[in-house]
Amino acid sequence: MTNDKKLENYFKAVRMRLEGASKNEIIEKTEFPTWRVLEFFMNQNNLTLPLNKAAFNKNGDVTYFDEINTDAKAYILGFIYADGCIYDKERFGFCITEDDSQILEFIKSEMKAENSIVTTHNKKGSVNRKPQCTLRIGSTKLVEKLKTEYGINERKTVREGLVFPKIDEKLLSAFLRGLSDGDGNLYFKPNGNLLSKTVFRWTICMTDKPFILSVKEYLESKGIKLSLIEKQGKTCKYYVIYTNSKSHTEKLCDILYRTDGFCLQRKKDSYLSFKELR
Numbered sequence: 001m002t003n004d005k006k007l008e009n010y011f012k013a014v015r016m017r018l019e020g021a022s023k024n025e026i027i028e029k030t031e032f033p034t035w036r037v038l039e040f041f042m043n044q045n046n047l048t049l050p051l052n053k054a055a056f057n058k059n060g061d062v063t064y065f066d067e068i069n070t071d072a073k074a075y076i077l078g079f080i081y082a083d084g085c086i087y088d089k090e091r092f093g094f095c096i097t098e099d100d101s102q103i104l105e106f107i108k109s110e111m112k113a114e115n116s117i118v119t120t121h122n123k124k125g126s127v128n129r130k131p132q133c134t135l136r137i138g139s140t141k142l143v144e145k146l147k148t149e150y151g152i153n154e155r156k157t158v159r160e161g162l163v164f165p166k167i168d169e170k171l172l173s174a175f176l177r178g179l180s181d182g183d184g185n186l187y188f189k190p191n192g193n194l195l196s197k198t199v200f201r202w203t204i205c206m207t208d209k210p211f212i213l214s215v216k217e218y219l220e221s222k223g224i225k226l227s228l229i230e231k232q233g234k235t236c237k238y239y240v241i242y243t244n245s246k247s248h249t250e251k252l253c254d255i256l257y258r259t260d261g262f263c264l265q266r267k268k269d270s271y272l273s274f275k276e277l278r
Contacts, residue, residue: 001031005031006031006032006041007045009030009031009032010038010041010042010045010047012029012030013026013030013032013038013049014049014050016029016030017049017050018050022118023035023134024118024120024134026038028120035095039155040235043155051088051090061111061112062139062141062142063141064110064111064142065077065142065145065146065149066145068165068167068168068171068175069168069171070171071171071174071259071261071262072106072110072174072261072262073110073171074165074167074171074172074174074175074178075174075175075177075178075181075261075262075263076106076107076110076111076178077150077165077167077175077178078174078175078176078177078178078179078180078181078182079094079103079107079178079179079181079182080092080094080146080152080178081150081152081162081178081179081182081211082178082179082180082181082182082183082184082206083096083182083183084146084152084182085156086143086146086147086152086153086154086156087136087154088143088154089140089143089144090138090139090140090143091136091137091138091143092136092137092142092143092146092152093134093135093136093137094107094133094134094135095132095133095134096132096133097130097131097132097133098119098130098131098132098133099130100133100181100264101117101119101133102264102265103181103264104117104133104135105117106262107135108135111137113135113137115135115136115137115138117133117134117135118133118134118135119131119132119133120132120134149163150162150163150165151163156207156208157207157236159208160207160208160209160210160211161208162208162210162211163211164211164214164215164218172218173255173256173257173258173259174259174261176215176219176255176256177256177257177261177263179204179215180202180204180256180267181263181264181267183204183205183206184202184203184204184205184267185202185203185204185205186201186202186249186253186267186270186271187199187200187201187202187203187270188200188270188271188273188274190273190274190277198246198274198277199246200246200249200250200270200274201242201243201246201249202242202243202249202252202253203240203241203242203243204240204241204242205238205239205240206238206239207233207236207237207238207239208239209230209237209239212228212239212241213228215241216228216241219252219255222251222255223251224243224248224251224252224255225243225244225245225248226241226242226243226244226248227241227242227244228240228241229242246274249274250271250274250275250278253271253274256271257271
């Protein structure tokens with residue numbers, strides 16, 4: 001798509017937004033394959049879209065992040081670090097694969113959010129893209145707390161600033177579990193009953209190098225050996241930390257699943273399957 005064509009589609013998006021269209025409706029009726037591509041184009045050209053007040057959440061619990069004092073709050077905070085998105089000074093939310101929609105159901109219930117979880121299946125730009133679920137929450141107070149306390153800002157994918165949270169040590173396992181459920185991968189491949197040939201590995205990938213190094217430092221202080229690699233993506237560099245052995249992956253999972261709090265069950269099942277083989 002040429003730059004003139006992109007600009008034409010941008011103005012179409014502006015008109016739709018002023019008429020009250022949602023983000024999903026705008027993407028479906030323009031030639032931008034995803035909302036992220038549209039945002040990248042706007043950033044490169046110093047453009048913005050008008051706010052759609054009708055899409056705001058009817059507040060919910062605006063004090064939710066005032067104190068991280070429960071397993072659920074720590075988990076949701078970790079998931080926001082990984083898969084959350086700040087849109088502006090009044091809105092944040094999530095867009096994840098429909099397969100993991102249980103996470104958004106949990107967040108919606110926990111935070112008493114009143115907006116609906118919307119499912120779309122936009123295949124533009126990728127024929128293999130799975131249906132996506134989105135949840136948007138509108139609250140100036142919540143957004144301000146996420147920005148000032150934890151360094152979660154707009155376009156966090158391409159900028160540093162995330163702050164390793166100063167929360168009770170006993171809640172860090174839930175925070176890391178949320179982080180892992182968002183940006184981590186727990187891979188288990190059994191090989192019959194031969195444990196020595198079984199693969200059990202954990203990785204997590206993020207673009208904020210100082211933050212990922214903080215995660216690495218904390219886990220290594222718990223006796224977990226990790227490696228770090230740097231890769232170049234399409235628009236920015238990203239960093240991957242990963243375990244070097246099955247025993248260290250098991251030790252890490254013992255931390256992640258120390259409590260019976262909410263988690264993405266398919267990832268925990270990999271851990272439980274390995275423990276059973278053990």
